[in-house]
Amino acid sequence: MSTSVPVRLVLASQSPARRKLLQAAGIEPDVLVSGVDESQVVSERAEDLCLELARLKAQAVRDRLRPSRDERTLVLGCDSVLAFDGEILGKPDDAADATRRWQRMRGRSGVLHTGHSLIDVTYESRAEAVASTTVHFADISDEEIAAYVATGEPLAVAGAFTIDGLGGAFLTGIEGDPGTVVGLSLPLLRRLLAEVELSIVDLWTKVAPGGQEIEHLG
Ligand SMILES: Nc1nc2c(ncn2[C@H]2C[C@H](O)[C@@H](COP(=O)(O)OP(=O)(O)OP(=O)(O)O)O2)c(=O)[nH]1
Numbered sequence: 193m194s195t196s197v198p199v200r201l202v203l204a205s206q207s208p209a210r211r212k213l214l215q216a217a218g219i220e221p222d223v224l225v226s227g228v229d230e231s232q233v234v235s236e237r238a239e240d241l242c243l244e245l246a247r248l249k250a251q252a253v254r255d256r257l258r259p260s261r262d263e264r265t266l267v268l269g270c271d272s273v274l275a276f277d278g279e280i281l282g283k284p285d286d287a288a289d290a291t292r293r294w295q296r297m298r299g300r301s302g303v304l305h306t307g308h309s310l311i312d313v314t315y316e317s318r319a320e321a322v323a324s325t326t327v328h329f330a331d332i333s334d335e336e337i338a339a340y341v342a343t344g345e346p347l348a349v350a351g352a353f354t355i356d357g358l359g360g361a362f363l364t365g366i367e368g369d370p371g372t373v374v375g376l377s378l379p380l381l382r383r384l385l386a387e388v389e390l391s392i393v394d395l396w397t398k399v400a401p402g403g404q405e406i407e408h409l410g
């Protein structure tokens with residue numbers, strides 16, 4: 193399943209969180225932001241919406257690349273949405289929206305869905321799927337909500353919360369892969385790579401010969 197040519201992964205996302213997650217897993221992606229207008233896609237189902245957006249992002253970046261004989265080129269697009277109370281929630285519109293959301297979310301649960309679309313530019317194949325993680329929100333106070341919204345963090349992220357930032361204190365637990373909440377599921381990426389006949393170890397760029405410790409990124 194492994195490959196003899198180098199494998200290049202292009203991350204079709206501006207998300208620093210997604211890039212850091214790949215780097216910590218030994219993968220140094222190139223980043224090409226898709227620029228896709230996410231408002232162009234509407235769907236009744238969160239899983240369909242995030243998958244269609246992930247597909248559009250990956251395709252938009254794929255269309256800007258030319259296959260190379262010297263390497264295997266892959267493009268990964270991702271999109272995350274929160275399914276809560278029968279609604280599909282992306283990033284909050286503004287501070288008031290983030291506040292209202294937390295007043296509704298606290299003490300309750302939602303499901304963070306992340307769509308993944310992997311395109312193999314070299315062989316023109318693709319693999320895609322959605323990873324879903326249930327998130328339980330703590331019953332936080334009005335003061336905590338106000339302080340959190342004032343930091344600006346909730347405004348920049350799908351669902352108005354993070355698991356690996358200030359928002360981590362406001363969760364009581366999750367069921368599923370934490371990477372799905374950040375915006376990219378490594379276990380799912382491993383399965384998608386297998387569908388295009390690659391192993392995730394083919395993408396490791398930070399493992400020193402002899403298997404010494406993976407370089408710890410700053
Ligand atoms: N660090 C961190 N970021 C999160 C978390 N949850 C969501 N996010 C971020 C990752 C993405 O940047 C953003 C989700 O929005 P999208 O999936 O639409 O990606 P975004 O528009 O940011 O970039 P892209 O469209 O992929 O270029 O929220 C979290 O728990 N931790």
